[in-house]
Amino acid sequence: MASVFFSYTHIDESLRDQLEIHLSLMKREGLITAWHDRRIVAGSDLDDSIDEQLERADIILLLVSANFIASEYCFATEMKRAMERHKAGEARVIPVILRACDWHSAPFGKLNAVPTDGRPVTSWPNQDEAFADITKSIRAAVSATASPSERARVVAPAREAELARAVAVPAASTQLPRSSNMRVKHQFSDLDRDTFVSETFNFIARFFEGSLQELEKRHGQFQGRFTRIDARRFTASIYKDGKSISQCSVTHGGAFGGSSNREITYSSQISTHTNSFNEALTIAEDSQTLYLKPMMNMARGVSEKLSDTGAAEYLWSMLMEPVQR
DSSP states (O other), rough: OOOEEEEEGGGGGHHHHHHHTTHHHHHTTTSEEEOOOOGOOSSSSHHHHHHHHHHHEEEEEEEEHHHHHHHHIIIIIHHHHHHHHHHSSEEEEEEEEOSSOOOOTTTTTTTTOOOOGGOOGGGGGSSSHHHHHHHHHHHHHHHHHOTTTOOOOOOHHHHHHHHHHHHOOOGHHHHHOOOOOOOOOOOOOHHHHHHHHHHHHHHHHHHHHHHHHHHHHHHTTTEEEEEEEEEEEEEEEEEETTTEEEEEEEEEEEETTOOOOSSSEEEEHHHTTTOOSSEEEEEEEOOEEEEEEEETTHHHHHOOOBBBHHHHHHHHHHHHHHHHO
């Protein structure tokens, strides 16, 4: 059974939770045990507990984001020791790219990162697909691990002394084994839901504006026009040699009489005098996350769980359809 160690920042804890959920089958199969600092028992020395598990680990997952790189403890302590063990052949380090950041020149930058091609988890339209991709790679790494945590290790004298002291502790005071599955159903508030949809709408607006600019740079015959009407609506148009070939209006609310704050509608018309729409993204949730669900997804075959990036890519693909015919 291989020991898996998570090195991460607490800002990324929700993404770590999702990854651990996807590793559940390997736990049930007895292939791995997973450890992170949330398993440290109250009253235990934090640094000693982390050091001990880091030294035991067969596979070390570096959950990479800008916050991870900025963290002195994650980068200068955990990552440094992880790379030392990786180079010595004592453990396998796998960089897991959670969020877009400058990581290629880091000490782990030459390692094969996951998901595929090092594409950040948060950039996938469906994050479950990203975590499934990561899980597949971790399973392959476990299979390739020559000898898991039972193998003899070369331990520094100071470390041997520390372990000897631990063995000498009376049985009554030793830590009991316990599960890392401490997740409970997250209770989302109305404020959480409204904030999620509002922030996603603003992200989609920036995404469209940036994508139109990039389209112009790459293809000189195309021109884009982005107009922010107000805080709850924007329009986007694509022209080819000055002729309009695609346009849309994206609105925060409006699918059901304009009274709801919890949907984002897409219309292929930019007129301000129509309530029609071609697609509506409505908020939904599971036990851990909020996401957007397309009403018309059956016809288009898209995921039913869209992140902010996934929602933006989905609506942008609708605007690009006439361009790509």
